[in-house]
Amino acid sequence: MTGGASVEETLELWVRLLRSAKERIAPLFTQKRVADSACSFLDVLIGNDPRKKGWMRAEAAGDPGPWRQQALLGRGRWDADADALRDVVRDYVIEHLGTEDGVLVVDETSFLKKGQASCGVGRQYTGSAGKITNCQIGVFATYVSTRGHAFIDRALYLPKDWTSNRERLQQTHVPDDVMFATKPALASMMIERSIEAGVPFRWVAADSVYGVGDVERTLRRAGIGYVLGVKGNHWFGSWATDPLIAGEAKDIAAALSENDWRRLSAGHGTKGERLYDWAYLALADLDAEEFDCPIAGPWTRGLLIRRTIVDGDLAYFTTWFPKGTTMQELVNVEGTRWRIEECFETAKNELGLDHNETRSWHGWHRHVSLVMLAYAVMASMRYQANSLKPKKHNAEHDHPCPMVHTGNQAPRCKACTTPPTRRPYPQMVRLSTDTPSQRYALSLTTQNATVVLGWR
Numbered sequence: 163m164t165g166g167a168s169v170e171e172t173l174e175l176w177v178r179l180l181r182s183a184k185e186r187i188a189p190l191f192t193q194k195r196v197a198d199s200a201c202s203f204l205d206v207l208i209g210n211d212p213r214k215k216g217w218m219r220a221e222a223a224g225d226p227g228p229w230r231q232q233a234l235l236g237r238g239r240w241d242a243d244a245d246a247l248r249d250v251v252r253d254y255v256i257e258h259l260g261t262e263d264g265v266l267v268v269d270e271t272s273f274l275k276k277g278q279a280s281c282g283v284g285r286q287y288t289g290s291a292g293k294i295t296n297c298q299i300g301v302f303a304t305y306v307s308t309r310g311h312a313f314i315d316r317a318l319y320l321p322k323d324w325t326s327n328r329e330r331l332q333q334t335h336v337p338d339d340v341m342f343a344t345k346p347a348l349a350s351m352m353i354e355r356s357i358e359a360g361v362p363f364r365w366v367a368a369d370s371v372y373g374v375g376d377v378e379r380t381l382r383r384a385g386i387g388y389v390l391g392v393k394g395n396h397w398f399g400s401w402a403t404d405p406l407i408a409g410e411a412k413d414i415a416a417a418l419s420e421n422d423w424r425r426l427s428a429g430h431g432t433k434g435e436r437l438y439d440w441a442y443l444a445l446a447d448l449d450a451e452e453f454d455c456p457i458a459g460p461w462t463r464g465l466l467i468r469r470t471i472v473d474g475d476l477a478y479f480t481t482w483f484p485k486g487t488t489m490q491e492l493v494n495v496e497g498t499r500w501r502i503e504e505c506f507e508t509a510k511n512e513l514g515l516d517h518n519e520t521r522s523w524h525g526w527h528r529h530v531s532l533v534m535l536a537y538a539v540m541a542s543m544r545y546q547a548n549s550l551k552p553k554k555h556n557a558e559h560d561h562p563c564p565m566v567h568t569g570n571q572a573p574r575c576k577a578c579t580t581p582p583t584r585r586p587y588p589q590m591v592r593l594s595t596d597t598p599s600q601r602y603a604l605s606l607t608t609q610n611a612t613v614v615l616g617w618r
Contacts, residue, residue: 244527428497
């Protein structure tokens, strides 16, 4: 944490945000014990043990076995389905991180599997592994703003060999109204849900899986700009431009001169500014009335090309935005795509996103939605803690009166004739993890002294 929040303020924020999240999900459950299990599940996800599987979660929660948490994800009764939890997560994220110039980033990630029983599993290509392998694939939407970033939607992709097999669908409890949908179609549904829910965003960014067809049409009708990846063989054509541009993206890029490229930053990364060479070609200006866009005025369609400085590798993007938008803004939007990769990495490494052990449709969506909520709490915590201004240090309040005894140190107050030794900064101390049978019996006087923070 690099902001101005003190240890005490950080703990207060943590308690408040986590309590708020738990209060929001409590009405989703039929019985209090199921709600308690969900809250306990959330605590374990946020805990510092990287192992988030059944027995480890149960041990961290103090349960005798994994059955209670398995029931929460599987057969446990909820007043609403996992989509209601998804909506809670979305509203929580927008309340804490929402800004008018937000960006919605869509991408997918895989969940490697060994068997064939998990819903949606199959041999399919995944960019996460870089090959065809046995896995599930989830499509996700992440909200990105100047305040932070967090997941707000998700969908499990079902291949055609699943949706055409009624027996497998019934075995994994897939709802009857779920039909085959391509990944771009799933992304379009997420975008439409975000629009209907009033999520504040001006842009959508995605890679080449989502760059044509459903997503483009949805965004044009909604009056939302986009920077969407396309493959090198995607055809572009201009009209009313001089000169006219026509051809595949890779051929258009090959015809550019060095003067057509500009070196711009796509954002700040772990190693500094993420610099690339960029070229942009405007292809056409269209008036909003021509495509029923709710935002009046001319919109521009174009081709954005990114070139890696080291090896000259090229990436291509189709763009759509209100006329007058700068090239740097387009580059900034494209640069937000790496935020969803950060979400995937953190959620898998720290929150157990890929530690789901259920096989059902609703089990996957329940587990993933709870992880999304855990991530939202962490993202909100980071923003608020970093936004707090550091408190001014007041030496007179280092040792408040009445006199405070700390261990064998002498009493300290203004009346003391000997200046006190400066107290070092507070540190968290590890409490004993011994089982009761390993602890020595203490006198009543000693037992009444409870230490939460120590000084060292």
